[in-house]
Amino acid sequence: MANDSVILEKKGAAFWITINRPSKRNAMNADVIAGIADGYRRAHDDKDVRAIVLTGAGEKAFCAGADLANSGSAFAQDFSKPNGDLADLMRLSQNATKPAIARINGVCMAGGMGLLCMTDMAVAADSAIFGLPEVKVGVFPMQVLALLQTIAPRRLVNEWCITGEPFDARTALDAGLLNHVVPAADLDAKVEWLIGRITDKSPTAIRRGKYAMRAIAAMSFDESIAYLESQIAILAMTEDAKEGLKAFGEKRKPVWPGK
Known part of the structure; x- marks a missing residue:
């Protein structure tokens, strides 16, 4: 256990990372952000870990977003620091080389949408509700946008952010936020199925593949195709590639x- 909140x-x-504040709808505070970051680091330090699962208790x-119970500190920033803690967590997640799965067991709002977008794949219960309600409390989902804009269509992102209205799991699936929507009773089985589809594949290929996908995100076609030519040549020299061909x-x- 990293702390009582995670x-x-x-x-x-x-490696399962579970936000443990069910009475607060698993809202984020400093301990939650620190605990998730700790989980990502521990998962990468353990060579036997092949996948990360991020979920909420209950x-x-x-995750319902930032904990607004103490409104004076919910959006407080230490302006002496160039980076915020949530932004640093997002950076950490995007530089991760082990695949992460979001297990969406219920409400996923505001900063919770950012946690969802941090992961590589997502499975949700059909009863889950999503939304970006920040405009209702006078702010905007600024940090979430950095990841959300690369996943969902621009028109939908505009509507979600500007109206703050919630939407259901089927809408989230159709928008590309989710890979699978299942009945709540089948959620764990589907997550385990997805883990199984990861762990029987080459960890080297996945590790180097995630690194390459991250690298080409901001490249032009000409830049990315040249870079990827070199990457496949390097990958072909690994022990996993040799074992895969032999098998x-x-x-x-x-x-x-x-x-």
């Missing part, structure tokens, strides 16, 4: 060295 638990090859909420030829399942 539970960190290794389950097989997956059945009602994934294919021998018609057996590969045993990944992860190198």
